[in-house]
Every structure is written in structure tokens, then in C-alpha cells.
Amino acid sequence: MAEILDEAKLRAVRPREWIRSFSRTKPDSRMLECYLKREKHPFASYHTDLQTHCVTRVRFMGIGEGAVRQRSSPAPRTPITTGGYVQTVRTLIELLELPGGWNSYKSSPIRKENVTFAVELLAHLMRVDTPAPNVVPKVRGGVQLEWHTRGVNLEIAIDSPDDVNFFAEDIQGDEDPVEEEFNESSVARWIDRISG
Amino acid sequence: MTFCSDNYPNDPTITDDTDLFRRIPRWHVYYDKNLSRWRPSSAAFEDDSDGDPMSAYLSSVLARERRNPSTVLAGHEGYSLASITAALARRNNQTVHPSPEPDETSHAAICGDKGKNKKSAPKRQFASNATWFVLKPPA
Numbered sequence: 207m208a209e210i211l212d213e214a215k216l217r218a219v220r221p222r223e224w225i226r227s228f229s230r231t232k233p234d235s236r237m238l239e240c241y242l243k244r245e246k247h248p249f250a251s252y253h254t255d256l257q258t259h260c261v262t263r264v265r266f267m268g269i270g271e272g273a274v275r276q277r278s279s280p281a282p283r284t285p286i287t288t289g290g291y292v293q294t295v296r297t298l299i300e301l302l303e304l305p306g307g308w309n310s311y312k313s314s315p316i317r318k319e320n321v322t323f324a325v326e327l328l329a330h331l332m333r334v335d336t337p338a339p340n341v342v343p344k345v346r347g348g349v350q351l352e353w354h355t356r357g358v359n360l361e362i363a364i365d366s367p368d369d370v371n372f373f374a375e376d377i378q379g380d381e382d383p384v385e386e387e388f389n390e391s392s393v394a395r396w397i398d399r400i401s402g
Numbered sequence: 403m404t405f406c407s408d409n410y411p412n413d414p415t416i417t418d419d420t421d422l423f424r425r426i427p428r429w430h431v432y433y434d435k436n437l438s439r440w441r442p443s444s445a446a447f448e449d450d451s452d453g454d455p456m457s458a459y460l461s462s463v464l465a466r467e468r469r470n471p472s473t474v475l476a477g478h479e480g481y482s483l484a485s486i487t488a489a490l491a492r493r494n495n496q497t498v499h500p501s502p503e504p505d506e507t508s509h510a511a512i513c514g515d516k517g518k519n520k521k522s523a524p525k526r527q528f529a530s531n532a533t534w535f536v537l538k539p540p541a
Contacts, residue, residue, distance in 0.1 A: 309430070342430060345449070350443065350444075354441075377436055383522075
């Protein structure tokens, strides 16, 4: 965690929020902050000089501003205020504690950068009415986010922040399933279909 | 020739109706609202982190040894046990290769591309067609 925080400090030309201020109300940030500070967890707590600001002062590595701009969903995404998001973050953090061989076969521990990326990705993508995804560890240290609801199967596989793919299909529609490199605008459209 | 046919050749004596059992950790079990049932994630049907092919346990060997399939869960508290057929594996371009281990004679290797960047990825076919022998839904 320390290296992520160090990197974030170095890159912080201006304070940028992990959960962006334009999209998150204070109580929501406080809720997450309290959760992350409550437990001595490697995800957020080891860097003492940033500890009290761990949520509001640090932008974790990962998604570029370009990715945010390219999204073209019909309406601005509402801040994520649901317990579903918090629970998802909690589950992602739990994944960091899995030891090697967690699937009873040969599997690697889950890598921090993938969890960090997933947390930030969901902060971008999820709407207030988006159901929480199923959070799934991958054998090579990645994470997978899955929704199977409203006739849609959506999977986002994060093998590394540079290697993210998604699969989406409407099981009732005529459209061909989609499996391609992550594209935020495309995924946001699928998220819209399962939200509400 | 491919890596799999060279190193883990398909064994035609394993019939298509043979079940291939695989342990599923609780992380890979969730409720699918589209299917209205518990299912394993496609992430449960990937090759090992070191590149070795996916492991499974052959029902034919277990039956020959008069063992209940759930014996492959010994020492793995909280795991579920799912199966796919050898036919499904083969239809998805996998080889089914017996690979007995000292502590598990029914062990087999299921070798082949599990399907990154494929719309009909084998791992997804396995996940959606798997049947539960032991299901332990997460709490």
C-alpha cells in the first residue's frame, strides 16, 4: 500500500479525490473513510502520515482522466451512495488477504493494484441504483466483477490495470455477445441496462 | 501439434459421459438472478497460475475405486464440488488427460485455451453448464 500512496503523493499536483468530490457527498465519503480507518488494513492504513486523509486526499493509480471524459452515458452518473458499493469495496479488500493457493489449486495472492483499480473503476461506473457486483478473485492475482441480472450477463476481468477486458450479453436479445478490451463508454451502457 | 496434444494428449478411453469434478471455493459461488440458481463463476474454470492446465477429478476412476466424489473435498472445508462432462470439455477444444497424483489417483488435466477474449469462452461454457455435486453457498 505504501508504494501506491507514495506514487499518489508524487503525482498529486493538486489534491484529487479517490472518490471524486463532484460525485460524492460528504456523508458517503465519511462512511468509507470510517470503514477504511476502523480496521488496520494494508489497503489503507499503513501510511501513518496519510492515515487521516487516506480517502479524501489520495488518488489511487489507474484510470486516466481520458477514460472519464470518453464516457457517454445519457445522464451524469449519480454518486454511489449505497451500502452495496461499500460492501463491494469491503469484499475487494478481503481478497487481499487470500493466501497463495486460495482455490485449493495453484493460484496467486490477489494483487493490490488490481483491487485499487477495481475500487476506482466501480466509483466511476456504478450508479446509485446499480446492484452490487459479484466480486471474484482470479487465479493469477486479478479480480473479476460480475453481474447476472435483468437478462444481462456482464463480466469485467481485471488481470492487471493494463489488461482489462469485459464480456457482456443480453440473454433475451438478438445482439451478439461482446467480449473486448475494456472501454468505459461501452461498459457504462451495459451498467445502465442493469441499473434502476 | 499443440502444447496440449504434445504434453497432455486426450485419452479416448475416457468416455464422453465421464464427469470431471472440480472443487469450487466459496468466492466462486454466487446466485445468478438470470438463471435463478447458484452457479460457479467462469473464473473457477481457469488454468493454474503457473500455466499448468486446469485440474479435475475423473468420475470413472472414483467409481472404479468405489469412492464418493465428495472425497476429493477432504481437507477443503467450505468448498463446493461441481462437474462438467468430458464431452463438454472436448467440444470446447480441451484434451482430457489422466494425471494421477500420489494422493489423488483420479486427478486429470483439462488442457486447452480457456478463452480470454473469446465470446464463447470455454470457461464460460463450463461455468454455465456445470452441475453441482456438493453446493455450499456462501453465508
